[in-house]
């Protein structure tokens with residue numbers, strides 16, 4: 001997708017501070033020190049109970065083409081510090097010019113249902129490289145994960161009704177639109193109106209017609225008849241340009257003509273007014289006119305909450321056209337995914353876990369080289385354990401809530417799957433591109449194995465995610481030690 005739109009390489013698609021740190025590591029001779037970083041979010045978006053991982057394919061495509069070309073280096077050479085001297089040594093720029101990624105990456109497959117604190121990606125390799133990748137990886141994973149999650153919520157609300165993604169006109173630019181169409185499809189939408197997304201990504205495309213078509217004729221009846229003549233095999237008539245229920249009757253008349261010609265009207269579209277009332281009335285008119293199979297498509301600023309409300313009102317809508325609120329992730333414009341250092345390798349080859357403290361328990365990081373083990377039974381997801389691969393799982397087989405250590409759960413006698421899989425080794429991709437349909441199917445199957453109380457929109461139950469008890473105890477010890485040395489440092493200086 002990226003390759004199609006922009007000319008690679010895109011190594012400068014990063015925050016300047018990644019390059020200032022890279023420069024520092026290079027100058028100190030630490031560029032190749034091995035490190036582990038994790039990419040994760042702390043809380044699921046939309047005050048919901050889960051997220052759907054997406055964006056890995058674009059991240060891998062980005063990493064495959066990663067290199068600084070001569071024009072990038074020229075640009076970096078032009079940057080200056082506050083003394084007007086060059087920001088970077090020429091030797092460092094030569095080093096960047098030669099740089100080829102050698103990192104290893106483990107990642108959860110796209111379409112996996114994920115929860116707060118769980119690494120979606122683990123990057124291991126020379127610290128300079130790991131650091132440079134922070135910003136583009138977050139850019140690529142945060143947005144698609146956010147939209148795939150929104151789409152999962154919307155399609156969950158829609159149940160068996162198809163959801164059509166109509167967001168292109170309201171999306172955040174070209175890549176925002178394409179990425180949103182892709183992620184929406186992963187999250188469960190059935191098709192997109194975005195034809196370029198159809199061509200580039202193989203997502204099914206669907207379309208009806210706009211009010212302008214109706215307005216361009218003298219009468220609505222003529223507009224429908226002419227549309228039917230032009231496109232007899234794709235007739236969804238937009239009925240609300242003048243009087244909605246009258247429009248439905250006009251659509252039925254044209255539907256009957258179509259039928260005489262051997263074609264079947266697909267349905268009608270409602271785009272304003274009380275969608276519950278109008279769909280119920282429209283259903284009756286369509287049924288009485290002999291069109292019980294005709295679809296009722298609805299659009300107009302719809303989201304998961306409006307779908308749930310319309311369903312509770314007995315709406316007869318059978319297909320949902322959702323644009324703005326899906327592709328702009330209403331009402332949470334960003335996923336707060338972060339990328340944190342979790343371990344570094346020492347000169348003697350041993351790994352040292354790293355921790356960042358915070359006043360807020362949820363922001364204190366999790367040290368180590370992490371993996372997520374998911375426990376299930378009878379097709380239901382029961383709980384996830386975050387453990388440190390450098391130590392393995394503690395035989396006590398217990399998880400401890402990282403925010404409230406009094407909350408613990410034993411996870412034994414269940415089947416377990418490790419979520420992070422190796423996708424890149426020494427800078428080389430080791431897994432082929434996965435079909436979007438397979439990713440979408442994974443999301444659908446995992447969402448179905450999530451308890452409905454965790455899927456619900458308001459005040460969902462919290463899915464059990466915890467630290468392996470051994471990891472919890474080591475982390476707790478590190479927190480105490482770090483606090484103590486902070487305290488001793490203060491004593492010495494006072």
Ligand SMILES: Nc1ncnc2c1ncn2[C@@H]1O[C@H](COP(=O)(O)OP(=O)(O)OP(=O)(O)O)[C@@H](O)[C@H]1O
Nearest residue numbers: 271272273274275276277300301302306309310313
């Ligand atoms: N029965 C309903 N229950 C809950 N929400 C509804 C119902 N019918 C429509 N809505 C939603 O209410 C909002 C209606 O928007 P608005 O008040 O602008 O009316 P409108 O019919 O779109 O008017 P306009 O003719 O200007 O387009 C939309 O988000 C729509 O999806």
Ligand SMILES: O=P(O)(O)OC[C@H]1O[C@H](OP(=O)(O)OP(=O)(O)O)[C@H](O)[C@@H]1O
Nearest residue numbers: 166271299300301302321322323324325
């Ligand atoms: O409402 P959304 O979920 O974003 O779905 C896409 C909207 O785009 C089209 O109309 P447009 O918004 O261009 O014009 P209108 O609202 O005046 O019909 C369409 O009729 C939908 O209403």
Ligand SMILES: O=C(O)c1cccnc1
Nearest residue numbers: 166193206207208209323
């Ligand atoms: O095909 C449609 O009905 C459509 C496409 C984009 C936006 N609104 C509606």
